[in-house]
Amino acid sequence: MLICMRCGEKKNSHWFPEHITTWCCWCNRCKRTPSGMMPLPQCEQDRRAEK
């Protein structure tokens, strides 16, 4: 489990980019949200396919 530093949600790592850095741990949903906006609703495109 990882905690997003932008939305503060704790969720499984497949909602995060494959290579995350500890100083900027943002989920995929927050990464595609323009700055200054409320986070977009999380949807299926934010889920990273597990290999």
Ligand SMILES: [Zn+2]
């Ligand atoms: Zn987030």
